[in-house]
Amino acid sequence: MEKRVRFRSAWLPWALLAPQLAIISIFFFWPAAQALLQSVQMQDAFGTSTEFIGLENFRRLFNDELYLYSFRVTAVFSLLVAGFGLIIALVLAVFADRAIRGASFYKTLMVWPYAVAPAVAGVLWLFMFAPSIGMVSFWLRAAGFDWNHLLNPDHAMALIVMAAVWKQISYNFLFFLAGLQSIPRSLIEAAAIDGAGPWRRFWTIVFPLLSPTTFFLLVINIVYAFFETFAIVDAATQGGPGRATTILVYKVYYDGFKGMDLGSSAAQSVVLMVIVITLTVVQFRYIEKRVQY
Amino acid sequence: MLRNTLARSAAAASLALSLALGATSAQAQTEIHWWHAMGGALGEWVNDLAKGFNDSQKEFKVVPVYKGTYDESMTAAIAAFRAGNAPHILQVFEVGTATMMAARSAIKPVGEVMTQAGFKFDPAVYIPAVVGYYTAPNGQMLSLPFNSSTTVFHYNKDAFKAAGLDPDKPPKTWPEVALAAAKLKASGHKCPFTTSWISWTQLESFSTWHNTLFATLNNGFGGMGARLALNSPLHQRHFENLANMSKQGLFIYKGRNNAADATFPSGECAMMTGSSGLYGAIRRNAKFASGISTLPYYPDVQGAPQNTVIGGASLWVMAGHKPEHYKGVANFFAYLSRPDVQAASHQRTGYLPITLAAFKQTEDAGFYAKNPGTDVAVTQMIRKTTDRSRGIRLGNFVQIRTIVDEETEQIWAGKKTPKEALDSAVRRGNEQLERFEKANAGKK
Numbered sequence: 001m002e003k004r005v006r007f008r009s010a011w012l013p014w015a016l017l018a019p020q021l022a023i024i025s026i027f028f029f030w031p032a033a034q035a036l037l038q039s040v041q042m043q044d045a046f047g048t049s050t051e052f053i054g055l056e057n058f059r060r061l062f063n064d065e066l067y068l069y070s071f072r073v074t075a076v077f078s079l080l081v082a083g084f085g086l087i088i089a090l091v092l093a094v095f096a097d098r099a100i101r102g103a104s105f106y107k108t109l110m111v112w113p114y115a116v117a118p119a120v121a122g123v124l125w126l127f128m129f130a131p132s133i134g135m136v137s138f139w140l141r142a143a144g145f146d147w148n149h150l151l152n153p154d155h156a157m158a159l160i161v162m163a164a165v166w167k168q169i170s171y172n173f174l175f176f177l178a179g180l181q182s183i184p185r186s187l188i189e190a191a192a193i194d195g196a197g198p199w200r201r202f203w204t205i206v207f208p209l210l211s212p213t214t215f216f217l218l219v220i221n222i223v224y225a226f227f228e229t230f231a232i233v234d235a236a237t238q239g240g241p242g243r244a245t246t247i248l249v250y251k252v253y254y255d256g257f258k259g260m261d262l263g264s265s266a267a268q269s270v271v272l273m274v275i276v277i278t279l280t281v282v283q284f285r286y287i288e289k290r291v292q293y
Numbered sequence: 294m295l296r297n298t299l300a301r302s303a304a305a306a307s308l309a310l311s312l313a314l315g316a317t318s319a320q321a322q323t324e325i326h327w328w329h330a331m332g333g334a335l336g337e338w339v340n341d342l343a344k345g346f347n348d349s350q351k352e353f354k355v356v357p358v359y360k361g362t363y364d365e366s367m368t369a370a371i372a373a374f375r376a377g378n379a380p381h382i383l384q385v386f387e388v389g390t391a392t393m394m395a396a397r398s399a400i401k402p403v404g405e406v407m408t409q410a411g412f413k414f415d416p417a418v419y420i421p422a423v424v425g426y427y428t429a430p431n432g433q434m435l436s437l438p439f440n441s442s443t444t445v446f447h448y449n450k451d452a453f454k455a456a457g458l459d460p461d462k463p464p465k466t467w468p469e470v471a472l473a474a475a476k477l478k479a480s481g482h483k484c485p486f487t488t489s490w491i492s493w494t495q496l497e498s499f500s501t502w503h504n505t506l507f508a509t510l511n512n513g514f515g516g517m518g519a520r521l522a523l524n525s526p527l528h529q530r531h532f533e534n535l536a537n538m539s540k541q542g543l544f545i546y547k548g549r550n551n552a553a554d555a556t557f558p559s560g561e562c563a564m565m566t567g568s569s570g571l572y573g574a575i576r577r578n579a580k581f582a583s584g585i586s587t588l589p590y591y592p593d594v595q596g597a598p599q600n601t602v603i604g605g606a607s608l609w610v611m612a613g614h615k616p617e618h619y620k621g622v623a624n625f626f627a628y629l630s631r632p633d634v635q636a637a638s639h640q641r642t643g644y645l646p647i648t649l650a651a652f653k654q655t656e657d658a659g660f661y662a663k664n665p666g667t668d669v670a671v672t673q674m675i676r677k678t679t680d681r682s683r684g685i686r687l688g689n690f691v692q693i694r695t696i697v698d699e700e701t702e703q704i705w706a707g708k709k710t711p712k713e714a715l716d717s718a719v720r721r722g723n724e725q726l727e728r729f730e731k732a733n734a735g736k737k
Binding site: 152 | 371374375395397398399549561689691695700702705706708721731732
């Protein structure tokens with residue numbers, strides 16, 4: 001049976017697509033083209049003088065040791081966020097899958113952090129961990145651990161990782177739960193009858209069957225860690241102390257909107273775009289091969 | 294018949310009414326749009342100023358619009374300018390001064406606006422250190438100082454008493470500050486000394502207070518070729534002292550920008566160098582007796598104490614508007630500069646008055662006697678400025694301040710020595726200045 005929809009008229013498909021195309025052009029292609037254009041220009045803040053300078057912005061970026069340091073910070077940050085986000089969500093989904101009583105209660109509790117805006121999440125965690133007034137930092141100090149994310153770069157990184165992971169667990173949890181529930185019970189029962197313990201059952205049956213979901217979530221989490229965590233960093237640490245939590249996207253915002261250097265900011269945007277496109281392509285080409293649909 | 298007549302007379306009446314209304318709206322007031330960044334109680338102050346002006350005359354109407362924080366409103370104005378939609382008046386913070394000055398075709402100097410509208414403009418009535426920051430080398434005023442604060446020394450009198458210090462004799466020099474901090478720590482105080490806006494208080498104002506250069510070419514007044522000089526032996530010595538204090542737990546770093554401001558009124562920190570504008574918050578929230586004193590200095594430095602540098606913001610006039618709007622702007626600025634308006638603003642907000650007459654008026658009214666400490670900010674500024682103390686005018690200043698934040702944080706964390714941190718700050722800051730120079734090359 002022919003699965004494709006056949007349109008008899010020549011213009012109807014385009015008319016139906018037009019709104020979506022319009023939105024994509026205005027909100028994606030146009031700004032992207034503008035970023036590409038601005039990245040090869042040097043402008044003053046008001047745009048009264050524009051000078052074409054070729055790849056000078058890019059050259060200056062890659063000669064700046066602090067920009068290269070931002071790469072490292074972002075790599076560490078996104079690996080931590082994606083790693084913890086996926087592992088914790090998977091564990092919680094496995095538990096929630098087995099719960100019989102109060103299942104919807106647990107699921108609601110798991111899911112609502114996703115509705116919290118990233119900036120609010122950043123402020124929430126900032127308040128809990130504030131060295132002077134935070135409750136958690138108070139308990140940590142009572143336990144002998146001197147928490148100070150204003151001065152200690154590792155503490156600052158831990159803070160934003162916690163806030164970012166907390167937000168993303170809900171999203172991952174939902175998908176993992178759906179994935180788990182789509183695994184036929186008969187497979188698991190058959191393995192149990194054959195004598196496989198729960199650990200073995202998980203690794204040889206459940207996890208491989210979850211691989212499409214895991215792969216999808218990996219892509220989404222990396223993109224999330226690269227871009228959507230901007231508000232958390234801005235609210236919690238503003239890139240400090242020193243440069244310890246200046247992820248790439250935060251530097252784009254800072255150089256462009258606080259520093260008024262739109263050329264450098266656009267160049268960084270372009271670099272970020274290339275990185276994420278490359279990552280996604282790599283993920284689709286190589287890792288997807290291992291995904292078992 | 295009657296209905297017909299009624300209908301006709303009703304129509305005639307409404308026609309007459311609309312004509313009359315049309316006639317008055319034809320003499321509509323010229324609207325002046327003022328974008329500012331003052332929220333909360335200060336926002337009410339802004340609205341009251343506009344209302345006072347609007348009520349005093351019929352020709353112009355100032356419409357203040359709150360646009361977010363200082364950098365948010367500056368970004369909004371830049372975007373609006375690029376779209377041809379700029380406001381008439383824009384409040385810009387002091388670190389944005391060089392950016393605004395370099396955008397020569399985007400702004401209209403205030404001096405020009407005032408003289409073109411026929412106002413006699415006499416620079417001598419203004420407090421030198423306040424106005425000098427916003428004046429071009431040739432003496433032309435580029436923007437009108439609006440809410441200027443300066444760096445002062447806040448201290449907790451009750452904590453002083455508990456530590457055995459005299460609450461009416463605050464420390465005046467940095468060695469005295471260290472001694473007081475040691476006594477406070479000995480009496481059990483967890484945070485003897487802190488500071489907010491570290492670049493502004495400990496480097497910029499520190500430099501002008503000691504009549505030392507913060508940057509070459511008279512702190513940038515001499516041109517865009519200025520480069521940072523904040524790693525001189527005096528600055529290094531000061532930061533060595535601060536680093537020692539930090540190691541001994543006498544100086545506690547409480548975060549960037551004004552994050553530390555909350556720690557003084559709450560009683561957490563006993564001494565703090567920060568903005569004079571914190572006075573209102575202290576008066577409202579502090580549950581202890583507090584005092585304001587002058588910024589500490591090193592007594593062995595020749596020329597200290599000179600004057601402190603201002604912070605806050607000024608009002609810039611955007612280019613590209615019609616002459617009648619500029620006339621309205623000039624009238625509004627003249628209203629703002631009136632001694633009674635200035636004095637009222639100063640007493641209400643704690644911000645500095647910009648004219649000597651306003652200072653005199655406030656003094657004669659006994660305000661300073663009733664509110665001790667509120668005159669410290671002014672007396673630190675009413676001095677004849679030198680070339681090195683008039684103010685600071687550097688491009689990309691926002692980034693330079695962040696660089697200073699980043700580098701000095703490494704000192705308190707024990708990761709860099711003061712010399713390394715200051716040298717690194719100078720190197721990175723100079724890159725920013727070079728970029729600014731290149732981006733604005735060929736412009737006056």
